[in-house]
Amino acid sequence: MAEFDDILARAADGGRIEAEDALRLYTDAPFHALAEAANAARERVIGDDIVTYIIDRNINYTNVCTTACKFCAFYRAPKHDEGWTHDNAEVLRRCGEAVDLGATQVMLQGGHHPEFGVEYYEELFSAVKEQYPDLVIHSIGPSEIDHMSRVSGVEVDEAIKRIKAAGLDSIAGAGAEMLPERPRKAIAPLKEPGGRWLEIMEAAHVQGLESTATMMMGTGETNAERIEHLRMIRDVQDRTGGFRSFIPWTYQPENNHLKGRTQATALEYLRLLAVARLFFHNVTHLQSSWLTVGKAAGQLSMHLGVDDLGSIMLEENVISSAGARNQSKLGELIDLIRSGDRVPAQRNTVYERMSVHWTPEDDPSDDRVRSHFSTIVADLQQKA
Template identity: 45%
Template sequence: MSRVDILLERVGQGERLSPEQYLTLYLEADLLVLGQAANMVRRRWHKENVITFVIDRNINYTNVCQCGCRFCAFYRRTGDADAYVITENELLQKIAETIQVGGTGVLIQGGLHPDLDLTFFERMLRTIKEHFPGIHVHSFSPPEIAYLAEKSNMDYKQVLARLQRAGLDSLPGGGAEILVDRVRKLISPRKASARVWLDVMRAAHELGMRTTATMMFGHVETPAERIEHMLKIRDLQDETGGFTAFIPWTFQPGRTALGGEPVTAVEYLRLLAISRLVLDNVPNLQVSWVTQGAKVAQVALSFGANDFGSTMLEENVVRAAGVDYRVPMEEIVRCIQDAGFTAVQRTNLYQTVRTF
């Protein structure tokens, strides 16, 4: 047996490998064989032949951000002609539209606006829950929480507890990019460090809040740093058990200061598969049709993924970089069924809503 075959056999038996061994699999294993191994791990978690998805909406409350990340084409500075902060009426209208089409949640995120304080977000959350008490609010990334904590002279848990009392239900994994500070200093030097991202997530988990984890790859990071990112998430999951899902997505270079070439579909599928092998303690792995399109996302269901993600009735950040895939719910269901699976609509916490 080759070195790669031996490592794949060990992974298949549920054994954890060293970072160097995972890297060997990532770089050297045959793509289809790697996908098969990832599917074995998926079946440990999900024995039913089911792929899930959620109907929700991404709402950006502001595009003003003081970070100026080199990979972002969405942000604006205070005073720019197209800078905005969403009005209460606009926010409520977007949520009402989401509910009208069967949506169960909203993902609300924005830039690090210098003029918005903690009371702004508490008021936003209370208003949402007063009008739509059943909606799940999956919102505010770790950099937003860290920024609010610094401005409010509080620790992360204090900020999260106040937001939780106001109506925050769970935390998305945005702002992770690559959890290696060498990379972060190059692409987002003014954003929270890797340690801060992990510490915010730990604080959320300690409050009983579930969260997701993400990775944005395909810019300046090395393959070894991608593995390091996954292992940091796995270590925190061993400690807290608070992550519901991992969502890797590819950097979109269009209209950004960072620039570069987009990641290929093959590279995306390889990353997806190795993440399923490394993150053996995270129950769900999402595809990223927003950056890859429906066809690649459909293929990804054979590379360890068990979730098609969100219908994303609205998405602005990736679109700002020039990528504008749109996949309606009916197309998501068809993609899942044509791939040989049963399509199931879920909530943000992976509870079943309906089966198709």
């Protein structure tokens, strides 16, 4: 234990640790000491015991995609019989439902449709903003930006400028999966390299579009590659400060080409969260994914550096297609936070606290607000 004391103390106090130190902590540090240091780092950064959540809706405008990622169960190749695209009217209808249920943001996500260039996204985002000006569009990711720029034959900087002007408020961390070259080529050989993903994020940050950063664990990457993924993100954050939060999640094994050959355990996930809190001295927020690891692990994660439990997703199709079964109601998620010895609070996209639920009497109550209020996956299951 003594060999880890200095690294843990330095990181808990906000000092910078190197990737080699982070890897040693991840693989060998005693779990309790690791958790204790991560929690101390959270207390230093956040300043209190509040854990936040958000109400949002993931709206998929198409499942048509040319990238064919091996872990994805959602996409369909162009001209596939099961391919579909929603028109703007349907997207707006779903936005309206989300607003009625208290959502403050939407995540508009879709595949790399061969015909969707910058013009498509300009029209989509401006339509949402015209009808719902207060609804935050926290959407797409570097992969879509790279794709749309190539379809339209414009530079990435130009694409970012245009979609920002059309109404995009911030960029989701979608498409990161694993950024190091070997594991990325193994699971997504047609997708842009991890370095390119980061270049596009950096270009967006320069133009004033902040974002989140994500990571998918459990597709055969090594422990060192997991830490390398963190290092690659931190290097960009050193230059831009544009990542609001880090959100790791676990690969789901159903209905995709990988077929669950490797998966991350709950313990691997929890240790990664703790190391992320200690390694990311320059990223304020850390979110855990109860949707993929389950609510029990989600509750435990609040004691390993996490200050956000993500969202009540009124709709989610991509991870659900691959087998994620965890769902929650608003009251259940609030109780999960409070019974985990934290104070629940609803936040907005930029992590401002909209409502702190200091006591149970402060808790909002609306049984309509539940994850998977509406999903394409559920609709398809009912028809089957």
